[in-house]
Amino acid sequence: MGDNPRRSFLYTMASVMGAAGACATAVPFVRALEPAADTVASGVTEFDVSTVEPGMMATVMWRGQPVFVVHRTQQMLESLYGHDELLRDPLSEAIPEVQADWMKTKEQRITRAIKPEFLVVSGVCTHLGCIPAFEPDREGGGDMPKDWPGGWHCACHGSNYDLSGRVFKGVPAPYNLFIPPYRYLDESTIRIG
Numbered sequence: 001m002g003d004n005p006r007r008s009f010l011y012t013m014a015s016v017m018g019a020a021g022a023c024a025t026a027v028p029f030v031r032a033l034e035p036a037a038d039t040v041a042s043g044v045t046e047f048d049v050s051t052v053e054p055g056m057m058a059t060v061m062w063r064g065q066p067v068f069v070v071h072r073t074q075q076m077l078e079s080l081y082g083h084d085e086l087l088r089d090p091l092s093e094a095i096p097e098v099q100a101d102w103m104k105t106k107e108q109r110i111t112r113a114i115k116p117e118f119l120v121v122s123g124v125c126t127h128l129g130c131i132p133a134f135e136p137d138r139e140g141g142g143d144m145p146k147d148w149p150g151g152w153h154c155a156c157h158g159s160n161y162d163l164s165g166r167v168f169k170g171v172p173a174p175y176n177l178f179i180p181p182y183r184y185l186d187e188s189t190i191r192i193g
């Protein structure tokens with residue numbers, strides 16, 4: 001990550017969101033927020049991750065952008081392994097925005113979270129800025145590829161991400177979902193930004 005991770009993140013996100021207009025007209029914004037598991041907490045930069053039930057996802061609005069907080073179960077964490085060959089950037093090495101200063105080990109580059117059970121990741125598709133739908137079940141849906149490990153599907157142009165927000169090969173999105181700057185204020189409260 002560069003000297004100013006927040007500025008770098010916002011600059012890149014602004015570029016992505018700037019391209020989102022054309023996408024949003026093609027697929028209604030509401031469509032991308034359909035997942036029943038979502039809890040939406042608007043206008044906050046501090047969030048108690050313990051309020052997210054195991055296996056569920058909350059969407060926290062930060063600087064006008066959605067940030068996904070997923071309480072990953074042990075099964076979900078195990079699902080992160082064994083499909084590297086399907087991923088474009090399995091260790092999040094492509095650009096600084098997919099990394100974080102605290103990502104020191106291979107394990108951290110796979111789980112992509114300060115506390116592995118709580119993923120905090122940008123909810124903006126790195127293709128043209130749509131909001132991917134949460135598809136945590138391994139069975140997946142009609143649009144999911146075979147052997148779907150769980151993750152997100154962006155209906156705009158068919159990009160897929162696993163449960164660490166790592167993008168699959170062969171889809172339009174070029175990068176893993178970005179990691180926003182965040183830290184823990186106490187055992188379960190995060191401050192994003």
Ligand code: FES
Pocket residue numbers: 023125126127128129130154155156157158159172173
């Ligand atoms: S915006 Fe095109 S696939 Fe997500």
